Amino acid sequence: MVRIxxxxxxxxxxxxxxxxxxxxxxxxxxxxxxxxxxxxYSQYFSDILIGDIDISDDYLKKQLMFKESMKSxxxxxxxxxxxxxxxxxxxxxxxxxxxxxNIEYTKESPRALIKAVxxxxxxxxxxxxxxxxxxxEYIVE
Numbered sequence: 767m768v769r770i771x772x773x774x775x776x777x778x779x780x781x782x783x784x785x786x787x788x789x790x791x792x793x794x795x796x797x798x799x800x801x802x803x804x805x806x807y808s809q810y811f812s813d814i815l816i817g818d819i820d821i822s823d824d825y826l827k828k829q830l831m832f833k834e835s836m837k838s839x840x841x842x843x844x845x846x847x848x849x850x851x852x853x854x855x856x857x858x859x860x861x862x863x864x865x866x867x868n869i870e871y872t873k874e875s876p877r878a879l880i881k882a883v884x885x886x887x888x889x890x891x892x893x894x895x896x897x898x899x900x901x902x903e904y905i906v907e
Contacts, residue, residue: 787844787853787871787898790878795833803827812872812879832867832883835859840891845898851878852900856891864888870900 794810804821807830819826828834839857855867866886871878884901888894 787846787851787869787878788842790871791842791853791855791869794880798831798833800827800831803830809877810880812881814872815879815881832885835885836865836867837862840864840894843896843898850881850900852898852903854895854898856894859887864891864894866894868895868899868901870902 790810798806798810804827807816807821811830821827836855836857837860839855841856842853843856844851844853849872851871853867853869853871855869857865859865865888868884868886869880870882872881873879882901884905886893
């Protein structure tokens with residue numbers, strides 16, 4: 767397994783409401799494009815994650831558009847905790863190789879926003895997680 771981390775884990779304490787993280791992820795898939803990312807990134811990503819980065823930088827845009835590396839979704843698993851939520855997206859890249867996104871969501875506005883992402887390139891579909899996992903559960907800073 768190869769792991770590509772967007773080390774975007776920050777500490778915050780607030781409550782993620784019961785809104786579906788799957789729905790928030792689907793909004794990200796449908797709503798954010800390379801053409802509108804400079805104006806719309808704050809609807810999907812935590813202010814703490816973004817900080818004061820130069821959102822016009824093409825490399826950073828590609829990092830935030832991590833969704834583009836997954837061609838098809840096999841399954842999504844989500845778990846809500848008292849102060850954050852985890853979403854694991856299992857799917858396949860453009861070479862039909864299995865991969866997963868482990869995403870942590872936090873609540874900064876009325877909606878859940880992406881706070882951390884870890885991209886896993888897997889050897890086999892058997893490595894798909896059958897539960898939601900946040901990057902902070904296995905990445906040590």
